[in-house]
Amino acid sequence: MNSSNEIELINFIAKGDQHSLQLIMDRYRPMVLRLANRLLCDEQVSKDIAQEVFIRVWQKAHRFNPQYAPSTWIYSITCHLCYDQLRRQKWLLPLSRLGFLPDEKSDNSVIPLEQRELWSLYKKVSQSLPVKQRMVFTLREIEGYDTQETARLLGMTADQVKSNLSQAKKTVRAKLEKYEIR
Amino acid sequence: MKYDDFVNGVSSIPCVDSSCGNASAVVRRVRNRKRNKRLMLSALMLVCVGVVPVLGNVHDENRDLALWNEARPEIKNPSQQQWIAYQRSQQRKQFIMNRFGDLKI
Numbered sequence: 467m468n469s470s471n472e473i474e475l476i477n478f479i480a481k482g483d484q485h486s487l488q489l490i491m492d493r494y495r496p497m498v499l500r501l502a503n504r505l506l507c508d509e510q511v512s513k514d515i516a517q518e519v520f521i522r523v524w525q526k527a528h529r530f531n532p533q534y535a536p537s538t539w540i541y542s543i544t545c546h547l548c549y550d551q552l553r554r555q556k557w558l559l560p561l562s563r564l565g566f567l568p569d570e571k572s573d574n575s576v577i578p579l580e581q582r583e584l585w586s587l588y589k590k591v592s593q594s595l596p597v598k599q600r601m602v603f604t605l606r607e608i609e610g611y612d613t614q615e616t617a618r619l620l621g622m623t624a625d626q627v628k629s630n631l632s633q634a635k636k637t638v639r640a641k642l643e644k645y646e647i648r
Numbered sequence: 649m650k651y652d653d654f655v656n657g658v659s660s661i662p663c664v665d666s667s668c669g670n671a672s673a674v675v676r677r678v679r680n681r682k683r684n685k686r687l688m689l690s691a692l693m694l695v696c697v698g699v700v701p702v703l704g705n706v707h708d709e710n711r712d713l714a715l716w717n718e719a720r721p722e723i724k725n726p727s728q729q730q731w732i733a734y735q736r737s738q739q740r741k742q743f744i745m746n747r748f749g750d751l752k753i
Contacts, residue, residue, distance in 0.1 A: 488671035495669050504658075520674045581661045587649075588658045607655045635651070642649045 472536040480527035491520055494537070498544050504604050505548040507589040515551060519543050538618065545601065545619045552597045591641045598622075599634035606631050 472493075478486035498519050502512035522543050530539055592600055598620075605616045606627070617627045716726060716734060723730065 484671050484675055487674065491669050491671055491674070500662075517669060517674065517677070520669065520671075521678055524674055524678055578662075581657070584654075584657045585661055587654070588661075591654075608659050610659065638654070639651050642651060642654055645649050 473530075473532050476523075476527050476530050476536055476539075479524060480530070487520065487524055490523065490536075490540075494540050495520070497537075498540065501541060501544050501609060502548055504608055505545070505601060506551060507592055511551060515544065515547050518547055522547075538615075542619050542621075545605070546621075549597065549601060549620070552600065556597070587645060591638050594641060595634050595637055599630045599637070602627050602630040603634035603638065607635075 472490070475486040475490055479490065495516060498516045499512055502515040502519075503509060506512055506515065519540065523540065530536070592604065595603060601620055602616060602622075605611045605619060606613070611619065613624050613627050613631075616622075617624045620627070622630075712735075715738070716731075719734065720726070720730075726734065
């Protein structure tokens with residue numbers, strides 16, 4: 467499926483075609499889930515965010531600008547929803563800490579056993595970063611977007627991306643120095 | 649641990665769920681949200697319709713008639729026009745009292 471086909475699909479979604487939404491979901495849901503999971507480090511919340519992303523796609527398809535690729539639009543929605551979620555989470559106490567839910571270690575059942583230690587280290591390191599740095603670090607270093615793409619996705623300038631990334635790298639390096647993985 | 653090893657290692661973690669979402673679930677959720685919004689608005693309107701008359705002055709015909717008899721005892725059965733003119737003058741008086749009642753000249 468190329469970009470112009472996807473634009474067609476989004477036009478159909480704007481007219482209320484459910485089948486086109488299903489095709490877009492089949493294509494983008496794994497990527498949206500992966501991105502949300504890397505940004506939020508929480509499988510359940512990522513699933514909720516992924517559904518919210520497609521709700522936005524369904525509701526705002528008429529506002530899609532065909533000048534940009536559909537993928538950019540969908541990832542941008544994902545990033546903004548994750549950003550809002552992270553800002554909200556700052557003020558929320560996880561239910562696991564209150565004893566209502568099992569420990570967070572049982573999360574992310576899709577991650578292979580041998581990589582879970584690395585994932586939990588990433589989670590710790592990522593959660594220690596301020597929200598903007600966390601977003602920039604994940605998009606640039608883990609997802610592999612370039613500076614311009616990251617800036618576009620987050621609605622920042624390229625300079626802001628660079629400065630946030632350099633701060634984030636400094637913090638991550640300092641954290642990793644103390645850590646020895648088996 | 650080295651920074652590059654860490655970044656490469658994390659990038660290779662396949663944190664993707666194989667299950668694919670359902671478009672009809674999304675559409676259903678949107679419809680439910682719209683319905684909930686409509687219900688909320690209706691509930692809000694019902695509350696307003698119930699509360700506003702309680703907060704405002706409820707029309708009391710006996711009280712109005714008593715006030716009329718006190719103000720214009722010479723006219724026993726006021727016409728509609730006289731009645732309206734009286735009500736307006738009362739409203740003006742009330743407005744001036746509310747606005748300038750505490751003004752001492």
